[in-house]
Amino acid sequence: VTQGLSAGRVQSVATRLIVERERERIAFVEVAYWDLEGIFDPGSFDARLVALEGRRVARGSDFGADGKAKSKDLAHLDEESARGLLERLQGATFTVRSKDEKPYTRKPTAPFRTATLQQEASRKLRYTSQTTMRVAQRLYENGYITYMRTDSTSLSQAAVAAARKQVTELYGADYLPPKPRSWDRKVKNAQEAHEAIRPAGDFFRTPNEVRDELNRDELALYELIWKRTISSQMADARGETVSLRLAAASTSGEDVEFGASGTVITFPGFLAAYEVGKDEDGDEDQRPLPNLDEGQAVETKELTAQGHSTSPPPRYTEATLVRALEERGIGRPSTYAAIIGTVMDRGYAVKRGTALVPSFLAFSVTELLEKHFGRLVDYEFTARMEDDLDRIAAGDEGRVKWLRRFYFGDGEPDEAGLKALVGALSEIDARAVNTFPIPGAEDIVLRVGRYGPYVERGEERASVPPDLAPDELTLEKATELLAQPSGDRELGVHPETGRQVTARTGRFGPYVTEVLPEDDKGKPKTASLFKSMSLDTVTLEDAVKLLSLPRTLGPDPSDGEDVVALNGRFGPYIKKGTETRSLESEEQLFTITLEQALALLARPKERRPRAAASGPLRELGVDPITEKKIVVRKGRFGPYVTDGETNASLRAGDEVESLTHERAIELLADRRARGPAKPGRKRTRA
The missing domain is CATH 2.70.20.10 (Topoisomerase I, domain 3)
Structure with missing residues (x-):
């Protein structure tokens, strides 16, 4: 499909679930x-x-x-x-x-195990699975809760006694059932080495008793665990x-x-x-x-x-995806948070509110695996593998024998081994794997290419916006995209490389780039246009100069270290080793001499004046944890949400205009759970 991707036993199945739900939404007929x-x-x-x-x-x-x-x-x-x-x-x-x-x-419902804690924290606290596990880890390490990676819903006798005692003290004897409740585990592949997640100790401390010892996120999760544990030993409503x-x-x-x-x-x-x-x-x-x-x-x-x-089936959230994996007996409680994180880090899904929206790249990867490695992403096969791994861990099956069967197969046509599956990689039609029909369109298809998804009709092509969900790419939308000007301008052939040079509009603004041949897997050289340039007037000569950056001015005679002129995130500058100095204009990148650069480097570095704070881009409501107003602001590194105490950058798939209150709460909770940023290491000169 492309470089830098990955597939995994549970990761690929999770991606397939998200993609299949989107396929259902695409095929859905509204009534x-x-x-x-x-x-x-x-x-x-x-x-x-x-x-x-x-x-x-x-x-x-x-x-x-x-x-x-x-x-x-x-x-x-x-x-x-x-x-x-x-x-x-x-x-x-x-x-x-x-x-x-x-x-x-x-x-009442059973006490928490790992999966149900992740699901409930997602619903009630808007925590991601990773945030929940990070906060729970801190609570466990500091002695507030029991071990948080467990499949068990059972409580020890001491815990049951503590819960029943607290029910009587807080709510009265009428709220206590005659006999202690016990809970049976009903999920496949249960591993019950630990009891359910509950407040630690033989006497439970109430949330009010630990309020001054925990931060807001820790207190919110502790209160959730405490309430669930206490309620599990209470009378029916x-x-x-x-x-x-x-x-x-x-x-x-x-x-x-x-x-x-x-x-x-x-x-x-x-x-x-x-x-x-x-x-x-x-x-x-x-x-x-x-x-x-x-x-x-x-x-x-x-x-x-x-x-x-009628409404199409809802997309998966982290909570419902964890539940779907667990119901199929796929994965382990300790892996769900990491799996969902990997799916998003690879670009297979983004968050829209709390919903997981698959990318077109995820469609390509899933198509490849289903057509050519179908057994490896089969739900039942993956669940059976969990059982096999349990038997190997218990010593009931030999690992070498199992690996041999997995790799070479056991002779059955439907049980081909991994060796046979990967032996025909050269026969895979990459173009077919990356091509998808658009419902109702006979002559328009979607393709996933090196630079992202695009729609194609004959020789016409148009890029698909990165924020467009797959179920939103209708025949009407595809026709609209093809009717728009592409924004690409062919400037001519680079005099040194012989490659076509094109000016384009990208996610971060206009730029020029070399066009590589189809069979070239390298990365094309690109350069952003100067602020004084425009896409309509930039020339081939301008583009060749831009593509020549960064420009080496020459070595410093005192130590032989090169001085370089380059354009960065915050404007043009020169650099020698770790020393940098800003330039007054982008045009200086082509005119500054080595002598001028050395003179500039010899001066003390001037601190850039701080710009006046701008007003919020949007107001989204109140954070339930801090009870402070959440706003979206424009920052040095892009838009971010803040409640005045915690700042959290928007991520891929988040747009300022469509960001919801729930998503903002989730971003802030995730940022708080990661703790304060670690200070950078000081560099020392040799």
């Missing part, structure tokens, strides 16, 4: 559907149209990814039919057709769920039925201490409904027609 919603008295409760003439009214879950209804016996309303029904229901009398009451019971069906007849005689449901918690139980976060909004509606009897009339306060559309 519009309508229904009616009403507000009724007494109690001003909401109800929604659920049936029309005995047929259930279609909801989003009734349609497949292909846009087709899963059942034929549905009433699929469009806007016209919904608004027509609304008119025919004006003045209709609604009565309670049925009332269903059921007891409600909800049990109890209540009552009520479902109502309201009936009416339209002016045309149509039988309509509205539905409403609600749950009333009569005893909170463990919910008094802790409630599990959710990846998506559930259907459970915890709201009280009025006490109504069957046959009782209700007053219609408002009826409205509401339009909806």
Whole structure:
């Protein structure tokens, strides 16, 4: 695909999961559907149209990814039919057709293991998996929690006794179940050498008792672990769920039925201490409904027609990706944070909010592995390998024998070894692996090239913006990209190298570059345009001079060390060893002489005046940890978010305009978890 990439037993499977979800989003067909919603008295409760003439009214879950209804016996309303029904229901009398009451019971969840801690910290604290493990490591090393890399949900007898004692002290005896709770492990490939993650010691310290000893992120994670541990030994939450069906007849005689449901918690139980976060909004509606009897009339306060559309499957977040890997028995708790970090570091995915968005590069890598190394990224094969490694670690299988079988195969056609798989690398069609169709386009394709993704139609090409997600590259978008001016200008042939020189617009501004032949795997020489130059007027002569930088002025007669003129991030300068001096203009790079440079180096270095602080680019809300306002600012090294105490640079895929409050919280938490920056090493002259 390209140089500098990697594949791995779990890393590649994780990337494949992210890519497959994006493929589902690309293939998804959106469907519009309508229904009616009403507000009724007494109690001003909401109800929604659920049936029309005995047929259930279609909801989003009734349609497949292909846009087709899963059942034929549905009433699929469009806007016209919904608004027509609304008119025919004006003045209709609604009565309670049925009332269903059921007891409600909800049990607490098990204490944390590594994977569930990462998932819950992602949902509730907006921590990345790596941030969670860094903070947990510090809590463990300083004696606040037990070991944080574990598959176990069990607690020691001392821990159970400590939790039950604290429940009684803080909430009362009513909140304590008669017997201690025990938790069974239900995930494949469990390794239970350690107990669940819990507060350390035989007596648990409350968050208030350690508040002055921990920083904000440590305290937030400790409180999460403490609450989860305590709640796991508390009584069930109890209540009552009520479902109502309201009936009416339209002016045309149509039988309509509205539905409403609600749950009333009569005893909170463990919910008094802790409630599990959710990846998506559930259907459970915890709201009280009025006490109504069957046959009782209700007053219609408002009826409205509401339009909806089905949504594609959500992208993975770190929490849901960890859960997906764990459910398949792939990877280990101690590796999930590192795996997700590697996937992002390799450029296979970026964060958009909390969602993991795959890059087109990830599509190419996954395509290559699926077509030519399919067995190595097969989910079941990877899970079986976990079992094999466990048996080898336990001494139940010989490692040499297993490695021999893995490399040479065992003779079965479907069990080819690694040697056979890598033996045909020369037969791989790199162009085919890096080419993808665009839905609905017959003559336009997407290709992933050396310089990034681009769309192609015949001889026409156009680069794909780096912030465009794969599911957003539609036929209309591809056509729009091809219709835009490319921005590339061919300036001519370099007189020394014989290569074509082109002026282009890149991510960091306009630049000139040499165009290498297709079979040349080297890196082309590039140079940014001076501020006084423009893409429209730069000449071949200008480009050749720019590509000649950095320019060696000659050796210093006193010690023979070369003096060099070059353009840097903060402007033009000269350099000799570790000594640097700024130049007044970029044009001086071509005119300054060795004598002038030596005279400049002989002067004391002048400190650059600090620019006045600019106002924030955006305001994003309040950080839940520090309770201070988060803003986006423009910094020396690019945009960053800050709460006034911690600064965190935006990363690949983060854009100032689209940055969300949740993503900003995550960036700040990750930066705080890494601790203060280490001071640079002082260089000493020989």
